[in-house]
Amino acid sequence: MSAITIGGFPLDLLALQLVTGIALGAIYVLVGIGLSLIFGLMNVVNFAHGAFFMVGAYVGVFLYGYTGSFWLSLVAAPLAMGLLGLAVERVLVRPLYGRGIDDPLLLTFGLSYVMVESVRIAFGLTGLPFGAPPELRGAVDIGIGYFPLYRLFLIGFALAVVGVLWLFIERTPFGLVIRAGARDPQIVQVLGIEITKVWLAVFALGCALAGLAGILAAPLQGVTPEMGVPVLAEAFVVTVVGGMGSLAGAVLAGLIVGIVVAMTSLVAPDMTKMAIFALMALVLLVRPRGLLGRAGALG
Amino acid sequence: MGTGFDRRRLLQGSAAASALALAAPALLRSAIAQGGSTGGPIRIGFPVPLTGAFGAEANDQVRAAQLAVKTFNEAGGFQGRTAELLVRDDKLNPGEAATRTLELIEKDKVNFLVGGLSAAVTLSINNVARERGVIYNSISQSDAINEAKDFGRTTFHEALNPHMTAGAVGRYVFPKSGKRVAFLSADYAYGHEMMRGFKRAGEASGIEVVADIRHPIGASDYSAFLPRIAALKPDVLCLCNFGRDQVVSIQQATEFGLKRTTKLVAPVLLFTARKAGGDAFDGVIGGTSYYWRLEDSVPSAKAFNDRFRAAYNGAVPSDYGALGYAGIRSVLEGVKAAGSVETDKVVAAMEALKADFYKGPQSFRKCDHQSVQSVLIVEAKSKDMKTPDDVFTILGTEGPDERFLRGCDELGHKA
Numbered sequence: 280m281s282a283i284t285i286g287g288f289p290l291d292l293l294a295l296q297l298v299t300g301i302a303l304g305a306i307y308v309l310v311g312i313g314l315s316l317i318f319g320l321m322n323v324v325n326f327a328h329g330a331f332f333m334v335g336a337y338v339g340v341f342l343y344g345y346t347g348s349f350w351l352s353l354v355a356a357p358l359a360m361g362l363l364g365l366a367v368e369r370v371l372v373r374p375l376y377g378r379g380i381d382d383p384l385l386l387t388f389g390l391s392y393v394m395v396e397s398v399r400i401a402f403g404l405t406g407l408p409f410g411a412p413p414e415l416r417g418a419v420d421i422g423i424g425y426f427p428l429y430r431l432f433l434i435g436f437a438l439a440v441v442g443v444l445w446l447f448i449e450r451t452p453f454g455l456v457i458r459a460g461a462r463d464p465q466i467v468q469v470l471g472i473e474i475t476k477v478w479l480a481v482f483a484l485g486c487a488l489a490g491l492a493g494i495l496a497a498p499l500q501g502v503t504p505e506m507g508v509p510v511l512a513e514a515f516v517v518t519v520v521g522g523m524g525s526l527a528g529a530v531l532a533g534l535i536v537g538i539v540v541a542m543t544s545l546v547a548p549d550m551t552k553m554a555i556f557a558l559m560a561l562v563l564l565v566r567p568r569g570l571l572g573r574a575g576a577l578g
Numbered sequence: 579m580g581t582g583f584d585r586r587r588l589l590q591g592s593a594a595a596s597a598l599a600l601a602a603p604a605l606l607r608s609a610i611a612q613g614g615s616t617g618g619p620i621r622i623g624f625p626v627p628l629t630g631a632f633g634a635e636a637n638d639q640v641r642a643a644q645l646a647v648k649t650f651n652e653a654g655g656f657q658g659r660t661a662e663l664l665v666r667d668d669k670l671n672p673g674e675a676a677t678r679t680l681e682l683i684e685k686d687k688v689n690f691l692v693g694g695l696s697a698a699v700t701l702s703i704n705n706v707a708r709e710r711g712v713i714y715n716s717i718s719q720s721d722a723i724n725e726a727k728d729f730g731r732t733t734f735h736e737a738l739n740p741h742m743t744a745g746a747v748g749r750y751v752f753p754k755s756g757k758r759v760a761f762l763s764a765d766y767a768y769g770h771e772m773m774r775g776f777k778r779a780g781e782a783s784g785i786e787v788v789a790d791i792r793h794p795i796g797a798s799d800y801s802a803f804l805p806r807i808a809a810l811k812p813d814v815l816c817l818c819n820f821g822r823d824q825v826v827s828i829q830q831a832t833e834f835g836l837k838r839t840t841k842l843v844a845p846v847l848l849f850t851a852r853k854a855g856g857d858a859f860d861g862v863i864g865g866t867s868y869y870w871r872l873e874d875s876v877p878s879a880k881a882f883n884d885r886f887r888a889a890y891n892g893a894v895p896s897d898y899g900a901l902g903y904a905g906i907r908s909v910l911e912g913v914k915a916a917g918s919v920e921t922d923k924v925v926a927a928m929e930a931l932k933a934d935f936y937k938g939p940q941s942f943r944k945c946d947h948q949s950v951q952s953v954l955i956v957e958a959k960s961k962d963m964k965t966p967d968d969v970f971t972i973l974g975t976e977g978p979d980e981r982f983l984r985g986c987d988e989l990g991h992k993a
Contacts, residue, residue, distance in 0.1 A: 408856025544802035
């Protein structure tokens, strides 16, 4: 315990709390990016995002039971959700393009119910136990106190995913098309690029990211049919705070939300849930389009 | 506290208004009941949260309740009348529960009500049943339901209450594990009642509360609370929460390495929660009303488990499932003892009931109709399991004793 205190709390504890917040933020970032990406490109508010998160976790845990490899699950869960995303976009979402923001919203909302009920029927109501893989269990001394190894891994992994994604969107030709498509789909179409294929791919990518976040969150909280519900609310806050459609915004906002939750719980534990929404209200008052959002994102 | 009072007044107000609106059919109903009480099955309404966070427990309650009805019918019923269970989904919502209960009474003309899970819902069902003078045997833990302001002559409480459960666990744990105690509690009635039970039990062993942290119900991550608790190195951490909240908070407390220095204690340690939480629960101590391994020492538990296994492909009943069974049995045994389905006679018979349905002796205390019964202290294990259902070691049993209940005076009942 260090002698220095801020507001009655030892510095060690504050630092540890900050790391906890960043680890918490890592999950928010991964969920938020997918949601933001889908919205940014095609103006679809994906209400089934939490359900994809949950089904991804189930797929991962199910495969882990079969193969015994967490790393394989980490590949399979996003892959499966990507494929499911492809099917959903092609069959359900596509007919609704051009019909405003409400129809896809209602559709995905309904879809989330179908997904949750299907999982309830297939796997039961109780949920499945799931712990971190043996090589990532336990806590390590990080100089300011003990911190769970798995959460450190989570921070690193999320960082890597964000890095790859950034390279993909900023440095590849396909990324260029995505960015152009978000600005002006018609011009992209005129240039001879089939924008519908881009939408399909991005929708699948967003769903894959949700699935990845799901399997990553599974060792923290176990796997239940309802695990996507609070996540969806948090993901929306992240997207709104960061700015609808902004990738960098989602990353920044995810981390801020995580840190705000961790710090609030130190001072007023019973206010943590409210703090997230207070933050959102505050940001919207000062910057109505979010921290890094572009103008007119909502039409 | 102020909001609780307002909610109660609102509840009573709306119940009174609907009572007025429905007085005519109710009168009609009693006329029919008196005329035709010999015919037709005995109908028992069973509102439980089939959907929602406690769905797993509720489904087990239904299965065990159906077993109780089946047992009763196979034994010949009562004067040639069989019993019938009317299951309704209360969706873990007090408003929904009140509506379903009202329908069960007015439309389905049930003779009795059993059910409920979660304190607010059980109080809502009780409010409606009490206004209508229908016997309601609650199978959900609640302290308030025993207090004079919520209690009615037709109110029975089959479940343990938080005061009994947390008290028994506290009396077992504090002398053994140490005096520096931290609390992480869900911020609603159940969490507060459990915490009060622990604190009162801890007075005897002189516990020192080093942290009292309240978390919002249904929080998805508890990691933010844990560094602070870990820094305090308490001897005991009491997790006064339930269901998923408990599973996730225990999983994350384990992850943060709290078990190195601290004994994790949950007031109510459920079979379903341990199954969902896996080996993160290892070594966690808690209280429960029933665990199937009781069959090693209690013959009635063996008989109950065997019937349950036979009916449901070898599955064993959970704790709340067993309460569903006992809730129905209490009412139906009351009917047999009374020789009637009339409310007044059944109330008197249930008050006098001395039963051993599945866990040893139990009876209802006269002043508040609380079931006086044993509390089991169990420790979760993840090694040396004989079957996947072999998840607890029974550390001890606190026998049925009125001393462990809050006194009738304290609850506001006049002698």
